[in-house]
Amino acid sequence: MNTTFSLADLGWQPFFQQQLDLAEWDSAMPVRIAAQHKSRLIVYGESGQYALDTPPSLGTVTVGDWLLLNESMQINRLLERKSAFARRSPGSKVAEQLIAANVDTAFVVCALNEDFNLNRIERYLALVHDAGAEPVVVLTKMDLIDHADELREQVQRLDNQLCIEMVNGREATSAEVLLPWCEAGQTIVLLGSSGAGKSTLTNSLLGESIQLTSEIREEDGKGRHTTTSRALLPLKSGAMIIDTPGMRELQLAVGSDAIENTFADISDLALQCRFADCCHDQEPDCAVRAAMESGILDERRYDNYLKLKREQIRNEATLAEKHKAEKALGKFYKRTQSVSRENKGH
Template identity: 50%
Template sequence: MSAPSLIDLGMRPFFQQQLSLEELEHCALGRVIELHKSEVVLLAGDEPLRFPLNPNHDPLCVGDWVVFNDERLVRGLERQSLFQRKAAGSANERQLIAANIDTVFIVSSLNDDFSLNRIERYLALAKETYVEPVIVLTKADLCADADAIRQQVQRLDALLSVHCVNALDSNDIDLLKGYCQRGKTLAFMGSSGVGKSTLVNGLLGHDAMETGSIREQDSKGRHTTTYRAIKWLPEGGLLMDTPGMRELQLSDAKDGIKLTFAEIESLAEQCRFSDCQHINEPGCAVLHAVETGALSARRLDNFQKLLREDAHNSATLAQKRAKDKSFQKMINSVQEQARAMKKNR
């Protein structure tokens, strides 16, 4: 097996144009394939390279392109796409998920854990970053009405690619291999236990990722992937598996939400009032569509829920950024005063 070239790893003019002449002469480029608490793993040739993480650098993410030399990481390049979410729990922080992704497989199993609302949430995240979403519905061999559920998902967007698969069937895996092209990076996202790691193993052709079972009482899975990692496919493309996410809080994803619910946005243009909230206003075209059955009440409810969540989280994070900026300004001011006093002694 030959070592992957930079083109195999996803290098393109967007990234090359960010390099200075000095960096071209004295540094090298690598792709972040693993990220741990204290170190980062790069792929830039035959063997992975490990570097300690510098807490003073901007946060890195799996999928990032970085400039490095023999001694250290120099800097990360601007990202072409970035998946992020509000960190789980109450912390007012953003969590970086994956960078520079071309296609995201949104994986949902055809068992009791199936949820159109959750798929719409992932779609909003994908559309916010202008990454191609592909819906993969797993465990089709265990579902009697798999095609009926597939049609429910297809109705979310007529142009959406939707596949029902048995992750252990090589013919079904071959359907997904068409997305694995040279230089393209694919990410798998979904809840725990939906079969992401089994799909990754099928596409790689060997058991690179641990797989696990699901709880029978609620069809919920256990985490088998514990960190994000990129795997190189010799026939073309890179695969990223991500830990299952029970909680995917959206922030700064308003445009992605509106693109995901494009038909509601289109209907809203026909409302009597330009600031219509589609709750109980007279002349609301959106509510009329619900009453006539042209739009499902579930879809409208989820649209409004995601917009409220995004607005809340975005405001909370913006407040934290402002607070952090103010605190940093105070530190800089104190340091400047200390330097001035020292100089005048």
């Protein structure tokens, strides 16, 4: 695989260029993180591919981030992100986990077989809206069912402006419908659950089998999780693509705006309620309840909206408490060090 790129090939944009000061314009070398391996980073730059140690002072980074290197090939700093995908860490751990950064378009990949799930698609759309990227829903395995158009229409009803494409990931010509989003200089991330067909789709777009894939299990129609790490891969079109491991658990760490944007139809209906603080339960002249009773609004969609709102509020409060505790601990360390220095002086 070619590992020599121009900055434009790697997705360098004016947004990043404007972050450099005059000295950095002449001496700094921008590189982009292509892969992470514990304390080592694989980066791509104009002069090739490099493996770098991750300094503790760098902070949390992820695939897609841009770094500035000095003349000694050491990391100076991390550039501000144009977009960032993050979720709450799986399990009981209270932390955010970065998924990818500086992405232009997110392909939300969902299989059309037994794994088809509208609630999950809405969850991923909230993640994409929070990140600040363009969502495109990619429905895979269309060759396995005979009612693909019906399921596509169900997804379209989530948002009539949503871009949706159906593909058979094993046929390269089928994936060509995605090429308009894969132009030179663009970065795409593939998101979806295990077995949705992300790695197969990546291989179709790459034109070669780089990502491992697994066969579908006949008993439940599901694939097995194959991608175990994220990597930035170049497409022949000049775009960059990031395949991600299937997420069995996607706890949202998004802001309230992401939920409202994902469920814009419900937000618009709520503005028509008589009371601004309407709970859409027993209040008179409730536009949301009226829409459900008339069949305009699907009750499944409204229930999922409430579920994601509760989750967002709970996770936001939990993460805020964690950040507050970390800030207090940092102040404690600084005070302790200051007292220690004073005592040494005496």
